[in-house]
Amino acid sequence: MTGNLYLKSDNRMHFAIANEDGNARMWLYKDKGGDGVRLNNGVDGGGEFVFGNNGQFYSPSNLHAGGAILANDGNVYGSLWGNQYISAWLNSQFAARDNNINVRATIDWVKQNFVQNIDLTAPQTIQFWDGKGYPRTTDGAAMYNFQMVGGSSNVGWFEVRYTRKFINDTWHVIN
Known part of the structure; x- marks a missing residue:
């Protein structure tokens, strides 16, 4: 045969490849207004493949592309998943992560x-004058706003602010 082969009808028409005994090995058809071209594996079974008119492809079982x-x-x-299914690969990755979780720091340990x-x-004002001695309350503090009145009394004041750190939900003054 040369040229085109036409099957004309508004009803379902099949193109078939048949065995010598008359059993169809393959059916190819498309219904008028149907969802796509259908390829049926005939007497050998396996279901229908559909090349949808929406651009989708349907296979009744697994699709193979190379390996x-x-x-x-x-x-x-x-091979990207170690020659196994991605579900098995993910499960092994999660298991390895979970097996090592106890060697990691918890949020409580970090805090x-x-x-x-x-x-x-907050600033604290400390006064001094002759004879009062060294004000020990200034250990670990930063001094701000120093003022001294001259004369024989050597009276003055300064402000201090203590540096503190926050560990485990508690403030600690650094000395």
């Missing part, structure tokens, strides 16, 4: 052992 497989449940098999914040306390 990779897209399973009919959505699972993917291939107990690391500084979460640093700030300065």
